[in-house]
Amino acid sequence: MGSKITRLSEDKFDEYSELTYLSRKEIIRAYDKFKSCDPIEFSNNLDVRFAREKIMMLPELRVNPFAKRICDVFSSEKDGKISFEDFLDMMSCFCERASRDVKVDYAFRIFDLNDDDYISPEDMKLIISKLISPHELPEEHLQCIIGNILIESDMDNDGQLSFAEFQHLISKSPDFFK
Ligand SMILES: [Ca+2]
Numbered sequence: 530m531g532s533k534i535t536r537l538s539e540d541k542f543d544e545y546s547e548l549t550y551l552s553r554k555e556i557i558r559a560y561d562k563f564k565s566c567d568p569i570e571f572s573n574n575l576d577v578r579f580a581r582e583k584i585m586m587l588p589e590l591r592v593n594p595f596a597k598r599i600c601d602v603f604s605s606e607k608d609g610k611i612s613f614e615d616f617l618d619m620m621s622c623f624c625e626r627a628s629r630d631v632k633v634d635y636a637f638r639i640f641d642l643n644d645d646d647y648i649s650p651e652d653m654k655l656i657i658s659k660l661i662s663p664h665e666l667p668e669e670h671l672q673c674i675i676g677n678i679l680i681e682s683d684m685d686n687d688g689q690l691s692f693a694e695f696q697h698l699i700s701k702s703p704d705f706f707k
């Protein structure tokens with residue numbers, strides 16, 4: 530490690546490990562990972578905010594169909610750009626020790642594609658089509674899946690899922706975050 534971590538003070542490491550679910554070791558790993566997006570820029574400015582295209586090249590996100598959306602949700606300035614602290618938040622939320630509540634909260638924000646605090650059939654359609662290609666899932670099956678989700682979880686029958694309804698849906702799917 531040595532020289533790699535000279536720019537981040539020991540106090541900062543302590544602070545970050547208190548604020549996140551990450552161990553000191555994981556924070557150092559996250560630091561190296563974030564730095565690898567653009568080592569020179571990061572060395573010049575620890576507060577640099579990388580464009581999501583750079584973050585999306587990291588192995589954790591490269592194959593994730595929601596990578597772009599994840600960057601949007603974790604971008605503290607809401608412009609898709611990711612600072613090191615945003616990145617730590619992201620890694621913390623995805624780590625095994627993160628509480629289920631934290632994960633449910635972020636999953637809801639990621640799936641609520643238009644940020645209106647509801648997961649609508651339109652959001653669901655876009656989410657499912659990111660996961661399964663239209664060849665494998667014809668439109669009528671897609672509608673059927675969405676219909677079933679709503680029958681199961683849309684308690685107030687307004688045709689979309691509120692956060693509480695989403696929480697309930699997830700509580701019945703213990704493997705959701707596996
Ligand atoms: Ca929505």
Ligand SMILES: [Ca+2]
Binds near residue numbers: 685686688
């Ligand atoms: Ca509802």
